[in-house]
Amino acid sequence: MTAREHILGDIRRALRRAAGHPPLETAPLSTPALRIPLTDRNLYAELFGQKFENLGGKFIRVRDTAAVVPAVADLLVQKSAVASNAPFLRKCGITGLPQVHAAFTDREELKAACAAADIGITSVDYALAATGTFVMLSSHNEARLISLLPPAHIAIIPRSRILANLDELLSIVPRPADQTSSMVLITGPSRTADIEQILVRGVHGPGEVYAILVDQE
Amino acid sequence: MNAPETEIQQAVDDPRLQLAIYTATRRLIDHRAGVVNAEVLPYYQDLRNEANAIKKHTIENLDYYLEQLESNVIAHGGNVVFCRTGAEAADFVLDLAKKRGVHMLVKSKSMTSEEIHFNERLEAHQLEAVETDLGEYILQLAHQRPYHIVAPALHLTRYDVADVFTKELGAENEVVIEKQTKFARGVLRQKFLEAEIGVSGANFLIADSGAIVVVENEGNARLSTSAPKVHIAIAGIEKLIPRAQDLAVFLNLLGRSATGQPLTSYTSFLSGPRRAGEIDGPDEFYLLLLDNGRTKLLADPEKRQSLYCIRCGACLNHCPVYRKIGGHNYPWVYSGPIGAIITPQFHGITEDTWLPFASSLCGACAEVCPVKIEIPKLLIKLREEVTEVKRRQQSGDVERFAFRLFAWIATHPKIYLMLASLGSLFFPLVPRIGPLKKWASQRALPEPAHQSFHQWWASRRGSE
Numbered sequence: 001m002t003a004r005e006h007i008l009g010d011i012r013r014a015l016r017r018a019a020g021h022p023p024l025e026t027a028p029l030s031t032p033a034l035r036i037p038l039t040d041r042n043l044y045a046e047l048f049g050q051k052f053e054n055l056g057g058k059f060i061r062v063r064d065t066a067a068v069v070p071a072v073a074d075l076l077v078q079k080s081a082v083a084s085n086a087p088f089l090r091k092c093g094i095t096g097l098p099q100v101h102a103a104f105t106d107r108e109e110l111k112a113a114c115a116a117a118d119i120g121i122t123s124v125d126y127a128l129a130a131t132g133t134f135v136m137l138s139s140h141n142e143a144r145l146i147s148l149l150p151p152a153h154i155a156i157i158p159r160s161r162i163l164a165n166l167d168e169l170l171s172i173v174p175r176p177a178d179q180t181s182s183m184v185l186i187t188g189p190s191r192t193a194d195i196e197q198i199l200v201r202g203v204h205g206p207g208e209v210y211a212i213l214v215d216q217e
Numbered sequence: 218m219n220a221p222e223t224e225i226q227q228a229v230d231d232p233r234l235q236l237a238i239y240t241a242t243r244r245l246i247d248h249r250a251g252v253v254n255a256e257v258l259p260y261y262q263d264l265r266n267e268a269n270a271i272k273k274h275t276i277e278n279l280d281y282y283l284e285q286l287e288s289n290v291i292a293h294g295g296n297v298v299f300c301r302t303g304a305e306a307a308d309f310v311l312d313l314a315k316k317r318g319v320h321m322l323v324k325s326k327s328m329t330s331e332e333i334h335f336n337e338r339l340e341a342h343q344l345e346a347v348e349t350d351l352g353e354y355i356l357q358l359a360h361q362r363p364y365h366i367v368a369p370a371l372h373l374t375r376y377d378v379a380d381v382f383t384k385e386l387g388a389e390n391e392v393v394i395e396k397q398t399k400f401a402r403g404v405l406r407q408k409f410l411e412a413e414i415g416v417s418g419a420n421f422l423i424a425d426s427g428a429i430v431v432v433e434n435e436g437n438a439r440l441s442t443s444a445p446k447v448h449i450a451i452a453g454i455e456k457l458i459p460r461a462q463d464l465a466v467f468l469n470l471l472g473r474s475a476t477g478q479p480l481t482s483y484t485s486f487l488s489g490p491r492r493a494g495e496i497d498g499p500d501e502f503y504l505l506l507l508d509n510g511r512t513k514l515l516a517d518p519e520k521r522q523s524l525y526c527i528r529c530g531a532c533l534n535h536c537p538v539y540r541k542i543g544g545h546n547y548p549w550v551y552s553g554p555i556g557a558i559i560t561p562q563f564h565g566i567t568e569d570t571w572l573p574f575a576s577s578l579c580g581a582c583a584e585v586c587p588v589k590i591e592i593p594k595l596l597i598k599l600r601e602e603v604t605e606v607k608r609r610q611q612s613g614d615v616e617r618f619a620f621r622l623f624a625w626i627a628t629h630p631k632i633y634l635m636l637a638s639l640g641s642l643f644f645p646l647v648p649r650i651g652p653l654k655k656w657a658s659q660r661a662l663p664e665p666a667h668q669s670f671h672q673w674w675a676s677r678r679g680s681e
Contacts, residue, residue, distance in 0.1 A: 004299040007454065007508045011280045014515035023278040032462035033267055035260060085496075107497045111444065115410055131480045143496040144443040148436060166480065167465045175461050177293060177426035177488035181498055182443070185484040190436040192398060193476075194352035194370050195378055197241050200398045203351055204405065205436025205483065 034167040037130075044129040044162040045213055051132030055188025056201055057209040064216040068092035068156060071212055072121070075154060076100075079118040082110070082150065086123035086141045088158060092214070094121055104143070114149035120206070121154045122147050126172075127211070130165035131187055134211070137173075138182035147186060152208040155186075158217045220571040221546055228543045234372060238543050241371040242534040248477025249531060249585070258473070267466045269589040272525035275424075275457050279515065282424040282457050283506065289427025293489030295502035303333025306451055306505050310335075310416070313447070313503070314344050319413045323405075323445065325431070325438035326350035327418025328366060328528055329453050329507060331550040335416075346416065347408045349437035351401055358385040364544035365552070366530035367475045372543065405437070415441035415499070419452035420527065421467060422504075425460045428488035429504065432471060432481050439483050448490070448499040453507050455524040461486070467527065470587035474529035510563040520595060523559050525588040532582035532592060538575050548572070554582035558595045566602050573599035634671060641665040 001009075012019060039047075049059040060071050069092065076099050083094050083102040095102040100121065104110040114120060122142055126135040134155050138144050147153045163169055166185075176183040190205030201207040228234055253261045275282055287297045300306040314322065322339075324330065324346050336346040336357065348357040352370035356363060359381045363369035370378075375392050382388040382400065391397055417438050419429035429450050431438045442448045458467060464486075472478040491498030515521050533539045533553030544552040548569045549560045557572045573596045582592040608617075626633050644665045648657035668676075 002299070003301045003305060006301055007299050007506070007512060008280050008283065010508070010512035011283070011454075011515060014512055014521075015277060015279065017278070017280060019280070021281065023274065023281055032460060032465060033263070034462065034465050105496060110497055111410070115406075133480055138491070138495050138498060140494040140496065144439070145497050148439050148443065166468060170462045170465050175426055176486050177289070177423075177428045177461070181293070181487065181489050181492050181495060183486040184439065185480060185486075187478075187480040187482050187484075189482065191434050191482055192351045194350070194355070194368065195373070195375055195394045195397060196237075197244055197368070197371070198394045200395050203398055203402055203435040203437070204349065204409075204440055 032170075034171050036164050036168045036171065039164065044164065045159055045215070048127055048129040048132055048162055049211070049213065051130065052188070052209075052211050053132075055132050055209075056191075057132065057188055057211055059211050059213070061213045061215065063214075065092045065214055068212060068214060069094065069097065072154060072156075073097065075152075075210060076119065079152075080116070081119040081121050081154075082113050082117040082146055083121040084123065084142050084146050088123040088217075089121065089156060091217075092156060094156070105140075110143055111145060111149070114145045117150045119152045119154060120146040120148070120150040121156070124155050124157050124161060126169055127155075127157050127162045128165055128169060128185070129162055132211075133166075134186040135169060136184050136186065137176065137180040138184075139180060144182055144184070147184075148205050151202060151206055152210070153186075153206040154210040154212060156212045156214065159213060159215050160217065162213075220575065225542045225546050228546060229541060233374075234543060235541075237372055237374070238540055241365075241368055242540050245368070245476060245530070245534045249474060249534075250477075252473045252477050252479055258469075264466055264470055265587055265589050268470055268527075268587055269525065271458060271463055271466060272588050273522070275459055276455065276515070276521055276524050279454065279457065282459055283454060285424040285459075286422055286427060286457060287506075289425065290489065290502075290504050291427070293427050293502075294492075295427065295489035295504060298503060298505045299508075300505050301508050303335065303338065303507070303509055306333055306507055307335060307338035309503075309505060310414075310449060311339060311342050311344060313449070314339075314414060317413060317447065319344070321345040321347065321408070321412060322414040322416055323347050323349050323408050323412040323437075323441050324416040325418065325433065325441040326353050326369070327416075327451060328363070328550060329418050329451050330416070331363060333451075333507065333509060335451070347405070347412075349405050349408070349441060350433075350435060351398060351437075354401060354405065355381055358382070362545070362550060365533060366528050366555075368530070372545070409440045409444050412445045414447045414449060415443075415445040416449045416451065417442050419450050419456055419504075420471065421464065422452055422457045422506075423459075423461050423464075423486075423488075424457055426486075426488055428461070428486055430464065430468075431485045431487065432468070432483070433485075434476075434478075434482040436483060439485055442485060442487055443498055446499055447501045447503070448487075449503045449505060450487075451505045451507060453509070454511055455526075471527055471529055474527075474531040474585065474587040514559075514562050519598065520558075520562060522590050523555070523562065523595060525590055526555055526559070527588060528555075529587055531585040531587065535581040535585050537577055537579060537581070542575075554592045554596075555590070558590075558592055558599065561599055561603075566599065567606055570603045570607070573597075573603060634669075637669060637671075641669065 124134040421430040490502045539553040
């Protein structure tokens with residue numbers, strides 16, 4: 001008998017259940033309780049900004065895509081950056097900046113570039129207003145390491161991508177695994193309080209995080 | 218095992234340690250209180266009820282959801298390995314490392330791996346497992362086990378950390394916490410970039426998605442699961458929830474209950490290796506599903522609720538016993554009230570018989586538990602079992618004799634009255650009587666009433 005058969009057999013004996021039977025009751029599970037507040041969507045951007053700054057992030061709001069490059073250029077002085085393949089970054093003109101390395105398709109090359117860069121630049125799939133969170137789904141557009149290895153992360157967010165909260169995200173993406181191997185929620189900078197409960201930002205992930213919100217796409 | 222009295226006394230007598238435990242747990246208590254109160258989270262109690270109902274349903278149909286999880290992991294290109302014991306889990310990892318020619322792996326924080334002595338098992342075969350959570354890394358260097366489920370190194374000061382880094386890594390003596398953190402980041406960054414295998418735990422297993430969810434603040438779990446070519450996740454079989462959408466309940470509770478964060482810095486939802494077109498992520502994914510005594514616990518319909526635990530640590534922070542004796546005086550990796558109920562069930566009721574009694578039954582743990590485990594009720598049930606075992610072993614005679622004597626006195630009013638008046642006379646001596654000394658040293662005893670109830674009643678009737 002394999003370990004699998006042993007364990008499933010032990011479980012069935014303990015629960016007095018026969019193999020292959022679906023649950024008898026589905027009561028607590030028939031409708032997952034998703035709680036989406038009925039706030040005015042126009043307030044999401046402001047709320048997101050507040051929550052994000054409370055976490056120690058820097059929130060920058062710009063009128064349109066043309067204003068993104070000047071805002072990013074300010075942050076890139078004397079620094080090197082890696083940008084993701086997100087079409088929105090190209091639309092904003094980020095990939096044209098001289099310090100920005102982009103268009104990676106190979107894992108090892110991307111890893112080496114991210115390990116050496118000062119800043120990672122990405123877009124987001126969604127942002128959550130209630131918690132100041134970036135939601136990123138791994139794909140050919142967005143890699144996992146760009147928002148993780150460099151000591152600073154800049155996310156460029158189209159305003160239409162802001163959702164109310166986690167519950168709304170799960171109503172729009174009820175099964176993330178259908179789309180990607182990795183969906184990560186990023187809520188503020190990397191942090192620890194492991195030594196004497198003193199908060200330190202930037203342990204393994206970025207200690208500095210910037211959100212550039214673009215009102216008109 | 219008897220309670221480690223000397224060690225407990227040392228912890229209680231150590232003012233620095235007492236202050237460290239007190240301030241750390243106080244801070245966690247305050248942070249939690251700030252994010253679960255009715256003003257900011259009006260549906261907090263509903264969330265707890267839903268979490269309890271979902272966990273109950275999942276545990277009672279565990280085989281069904283495990284098979285669903287398994288087929289979905291495989292559908293996404295991952296592998297599932299069932300492990301009855303810690304040894305089986307370690308053997309699988311050792312074997313895989315050998316096949317890949319790997320001598321070092323990086324690891325994010327996982328209580329399940331602590332439970333099975335994962336690192337020691339690998340190191341016995343010259344496979345180095347590097348802890349990458351800052352607190353766990355310090356403890357690994359200092360050869361200690363976690364002091365707390367979510368704040369593993371809360372008993373150490375910056376000076377202790379400086380000594381550990383100097384002694385174990387030859388670092389310069391550095392006592393500024395930011396600089397210590399930066400130093401550790403540098404050392405561990407190299408490990409992340411070199412490692413071919415990354416190991417993580419899982420806070421949740423999602424049956425309908427074949428996915429794991431890992432919750433953290435530092436980014437080391439993201440690195441462990443994304444930078445190496447192979448990702449191995451180790452999780453207890455009880456970590457299951459049926460659907461990704463159920464995370465709306467559990468993620469809204471976990472961070473709030475643990476550290477007072479509505480969401481922690483990083484929540485990773487991971488299913489299988491990287492897909493076609495994805496630029497990075499692991500090529501191989503293995504999910505190790507661990508039993509290690511959990512199926513035994515399932516058999517008792519009342520006690521199986523201890524498998525609902527999501528390891529937030531709130532019961533530790535709020536426990537007057539944990540806050541006094543600290544984490545290392547509990548006999549297993551799981552400390553505090555949750556440790557007191559699961560340790561005897563995993564290790565057998567005859568081991569550590571003192572554990573179910575190390576509680577004032579004040580109920581603070583049950584009040585803060587996000588999945589509503591009835592911890593005090595289970596403690597009483599375990600006390601009953603311990604007492605039953607002792608009775609069968611013919612021990613505990615003194616206690617039985619004492620209760621029989623009391624029963625006899627209480628049913629003989631004249632003798633009861635006489636002894637009661639004698640008792641109040643000698644009551645102030647209680648704190649000096651041998652076995653009561655310790656009990657009384659932590660309590661302020663009330664003054665005995667000047668007049669007993671019987672005396673008062675008699676005088677009242679006389680005055681009418």
